[in-house]
Amino acid sequence: MKKLFLFASFIIMTMGADAQNVEQRVEDALGKMTLHEKIQVLHAQSKFTSAGVPRLGIRQLNMDDGPHGVREELEWNTWSPAHWTNDSVVAFPSLTCLAATWNRDLSRRYGHALSEEFAFRGKDVILGPGVNIARTPLNGRAFEYMGEDPLLAGEMVSPYIQAAQQNGVACCMKHYVLNDQETDRFGVNVNVSERALREIYLEPFRRAVDKAHVWSIMGSYNLYNGEHCCHNDILINRILKQEWQWDGALVSDWGGTTSTMQAALNGLDIEMGTYTDGKEREAAFGYNDYFLADKFETLIKEGKIPMSVLDDKVRRVLRLIYRTAMNPQKIIGSQCSEAHYEVCREIGEEGIVLLKNGPLPVDFSKYKKILVVGENGTRSLTEGGGSSELKTLKDVSPLEALRNQLSMPSSIDYAQGYYSGKPMYSKQEKLDSAKQARLHEEAVEKAKDADLIIYVGGLNKNHGQDCENGDRESYDLPFGQNELIADLAAVTSSPKRGEKKGTLIVVTFGGNAYAIPWLDTVDALVHCWYLGSESGNALVNVLTGKVNPSGKLPVTFAKRYEDYPYVKFGERAYPGIKGQVYYDEGIFVGYRGFDKNKTKVLFPFGYGLSYTTFDLKNVIVEVASLVEETLNMKQDAVEVTVNVTNTGSVAGKEVAQVYVASPNSKKKDMPVKELKAFAKTRLLQPGESETLTMTIPLDDLRYWNEQTHQWQLDKGKYTFHVGVSSTDLRTTASLNIE
Numbered sequence: 001m002k003k004l005f006l007f008a009s010f011i012i013m014t015m016g017a018d019a020q021n022v023e024q025r026v027e028d029a030l031g032k033m034t035l036h037e038k039i040q041v042l043h044a045q046s047k048f049t050s051a052g053v054p055r056l057g058i059r060q061l062n063m064d065d066g067p068h069g070v071r072e073e074l075e076w077n078t079w080s081p082a083h084w085t086n087d088s089v090v091a092f093p094s095l096t097c098l099a100a101t102w103n104r105d106l107s108r109r110y111g112h113a114l115s116e117e118f119a120f121r122g123k124d125v126i127l128g129p130g131v132n133i134a135r136t137p138l139n140g141r142a143f144e145y146m147g148e149d150p151l152l153a154g155e156m157v158s159p160y161i162q163a164a165q166q167n168g169v170a171c172c173m174k175h176y177v178l179n180d181q182e183t184d185r186f187g188v189n190v191n192v193s194e195r196a197l198r199e200i201y202l203e204p205f206r207r208a209v210d211k212a213h214v215w216s217i218m219g220s221y222n223l224y225n226g227e228h229c230c231h232n233d234i235l236i237n238r239i240l241k242q243e244w245q246w247d248g249a250l251v252s253d254w255g256g257t258t259s260t261m262q263a264a265l266n267g268l269d270i271e272m273g274t275y276t277d278g279k280e281r282e283a284a285f286g287y288n289d290y291f292l293a294d295k296f297e298t299l300i301k302e303g304k305i306p307m308s309v310l311d312d313k314v315r316r317v318l319r320l321i322y323r324t325a326m327n328p329q330k331i332i333g334s335q336c337s338e339a340h341y342e343v344c345r346e347i348g349e350e351g352i353v354l355l356k357n358g359p360l361p362v363d364f365s366k367y368k369k370i371l372v373v374g375e376n377g378t379r380s381l382t383e384g385g386g387s388s389e390l391k392t393l394k395d396v397s398p399l400e401a402l403r404n405q406l407s408m409p410s411s412i413d414y415a416q417g418y419y420s421g422k423p424m425y426s427k428q429e430k431l432d433s434a435k436q437a438r439l440h441e442e443a444v445e446k447a448k449d450a451d452l453i454i455y456v457g458g459l460n461k462n463h464g465q466d467c468e469n470g471d472r473e474s475y476d477l478p479f480g481q482n483e484l485i486a487d488l489a490a491v492t493s494s495p496k497r498g499e500k501k502g503t504l505i506v507v508t509f510g511g512n513a514y515a516i517p518w519l520d521t522v523d524a525l526v527h528c529w530y531l532g533s534e535s536g537n538a539l540v541n542v543l544t545g546k547v548n549p550s551g552k553l554p555v556t557f558a559k560r561y562e563d564y565p566y567v568k569f570g571e572r573a574y575p576g577i578k579g580q581v582y583y584d585e586g587i588f589v590g591y592r593g594f595d596k597n598k599t600k601v602l603f604p605f606g607y608g609l610s611y612t613t614f615d616l617k618n619v620i621v622e623v624a625s626l627v628e629e630t631l632n633m634k635q636d637a638v639e640v641t642v643n644v645t646n647t648g649s650v651a652g653k654e655v656a657q658v659y660v661a662s663p664n665s666k667k668k669d670m671p672v673k674e675l676k677a678f679a680k681t682r683l684l685q686p687g688e689s690e691t692l693t694m695t696i697p698l699d700d701l702r703y704w705n706e707q708t709h710q711w712q713l714d715k716g717k718y719t720f721h722v723g724v725s726s727t728d729l730r731t732t733a734s735l736n737i738e
Ligand code: GLC
Pocket: 065, 127, 174, 253, 254, 387
């Protein structure tokens, strides 16, 4: 025990020493800075850097997109590429894919590898990860976020942040908050109940502040309570900085700052990307026109804003600089190393979700004629998408990886099947229907000779698909894919005289759920999110069974668009009317809403098949007391243990999910159940078991009481359902909490 205490205090001391050292350096620098130098560190000096204090030898802050890899170098002051020749990087899988792994250790390894790439490029701040909530399946940026549940998002984002920041590279969590659609993103005012704001939309941020101590957060473009979220009194001053005691720097989204007084008084610390020169267009080097530049300096000089307001901002910016740019422990990093590709592939392999199975895993050598159909079989899915776009050194497509698998690559034929135009940010180009029809016919023709068809489609990074600054127009797959898949299924299911029918495996990419009218006619369905540089290799390793899939859905796949909880409230609930959107579904987002409405869904939250089977039993719940190691404070918690056994014939991993029904879960304004803990087994051999232990602090069982404006823990019987999806609950235990 004594050793443990000594070790713990050593940890606290070193951490303390670092933190104390930073605070000393902050105060020292602050005391030496002139007024103008204090103002300069509060805003951009180029597209992606904010100023340091050259006179004092304090370096500028280098920020960069994005959550999935280091963006190619842009020119100093424009959005145009600088055409470097050494900024091709690893594209890691999308964050929705990371969420789908439900594997905290992979999240840690993701943050570690990504921060090595950021450090190597001389960057101090990763502009990400994003944890906005998938309340609508049409959100253009859902692929950058971590699903519909705040606990999953908060738990899966924290290790990524901790690992990056341990390397001296800050994360800038985004977009704080309620940026849950791209339609009218710069101006929409979100009307949401206090309870939904707290329990659903703020919760991933709160969790990451509490567990990962994220060093910077990016405000969002939209408004809440009539104020832009980049300078919002309730969200930043009252909740983030006072109630949560957050010591980081609040960075605006690019162009999200709209007023000097609000930026000064409502908690903005670093203003980035403002359009200067009348705010219509960006004047070259008009950085002194920024809202937190000359205008702010004048207000300070005139005593209209107290120096303490300025000093608080400067402290936060200096703290960010000393934690990163001026941190002697900041790593050198590396780029495109084999280790990075390994992490990239493993995250992809564990994020792929097997939704329907029959023929998988597949032995390609058994098939005479294999046909790959679909534009995503060859298309790069790392370009486009907006600010998360990447310039890669390697981007293995599914077709390439399939051909690499076989001794006779020629035995795999290819048909594009449909076309979607090039990746872009502007409006989707008008597609040529004659060309579309020709591609469709060619694919169906070729399918007649194939005994195995692998369809590779889904969404892509075009505007109007999975792309920033616009939402999807439809819940259906685009570019005529539903008709194409139906025709391919018809071909494979009508065997020529006496021959066995063909096999159709469908593989989709995309950041969100979509309608699947052809589900019954295909033999297997695999959803991949976006897998990054190792895309094809991760996919083929799963299709061949080299890796047994263990991904679980971080979003629900509803049967129909109309089933989504907000849809029945009409346009006001999405995309909003005249700049106002109302989250009328309240806390009933995703499975919370489908449970409440008793809606049968196609594939539930937390769902994912495996090539083996698992048994979950002997769940035990008991109250334990959890010692918060850093603050050395006691906190009561519920400890849930469950025994997981691989009852199948191949090795695999399973995710135990704990959904809790509170004593009032029958009441109309309470959720039926909520995810409160999860854990993933190691790779279990057939017949092998593992006992998983999950801890739920009692604080996590509270709900937000809108009368008292406080968190409240109801007394009474709590029921803990443990399962392998939100609807496949295997074992249950209850506990009375007084
Ligand atoms: C964009 C995005 C934000 C990105 C920033 C810099 O508009 O909203 O996520 O980090 O600007 O590119």
